[in-house]
Amino acid sequence: MLYWSVPFRGQFVRAVLAFAEKSWTEAGDDQIAELMGGDVADMPVPFMGPPVLIDNGADVAISQMPAIILYLGETLELLPADPAKRALAIKVANDANDVIDELTIDGGREMWTEASWEEFVPRLKKWMSLWEDLGRRHGLTAEAGTLLGETQPGLADVVTATLWTTMCERFSKVKALFEQSAPATAGLAARVSALPALAQLAERTRAEYGDAYCGGDIGASMAKVLDA
Structure with missing residues (x-):
């Protein structure tokens, strides 16, 4: 996961992963800044700012907190059936x-x-x-x-x-x-x-x-x- 060394928007992603008892690693602030300052073609997914979720097992990368929450809700079966x-x-x-x-x-x-x-x-x-x-x-x-x-x-x-x-x-x-x-x-x-x-x-x-x-x-x- 890509997010700065603070809670705020990235904390929602951390919390959902923790709730589902999943482990994750986080890139440091320097790596995030380097990606944001570089070419969009080199990004795991085009994004203006973190959080970014990288699911290596599924070869998926997603930015924007609500989109990440939807993805985790679907893949980790945390959403209601209705x-x-x-x-x-x-x-x-x-x-x-x-x-x-x-x-x-x-x-x-x-x-x-x-x-x-x-x-x-x-x-x-x-x-x-x-x-x-x-x-x-x-x-x-x-x-x-x-x-x-x-x-x-x-x-x-x-x-x-x-x-x-x-x-x-x-x-x-x-x-x-x-x-x-x-x-x-x-x-x-x-x-x-x-x-x-x-x-x-x-x-x-x-x-x-x-x-x-x-x-x-x-x-x-x-x-x-x-x-x-």
Whole structure:
């Protein structure tokens, strides 16, 4: 897998692989930068930025987080059998991708300030309500259930736990808002994140990347404003 030495977008791929009890190796930041700066013809798949999944056994390379999640969901049999729920699982991955884009202000187009954060809070609460309502429509409570009403956690639940737990562990303002605005989703995220494979991944992530969420100035502004 190709991804920078931070969680953020690549953490979804890591989490799905860990949940499915699959092993993987990661290229270093220097190799990623070299590929991105080189000729597109030399890339394993044409891409503007990681994550990139390389499945050597199947001779497949895929970029873009939601596309990778779909591939893993299909090949590792983590998607629901029902076509409508399968589509909803991928909708969750796309929503997660949108949330992290907005949380980083389109990857650092601007930096967070106290004023811009307060202006964004109602929109983030609406994002949280999308998860909360989807889960409640399928019987989710803070104490039990899954996002799509499946008997066991699946792809949508792993994506959900990865999105919100990774943020909440690093940004106290997001955590407070999440627990207040989406208690059923918060309960789900806690249960899924406590599964041994995902708990071990979280420990490795902390050991390797510390408190980092994403890189650069936007990461610094997030740490300053959102973890106050």
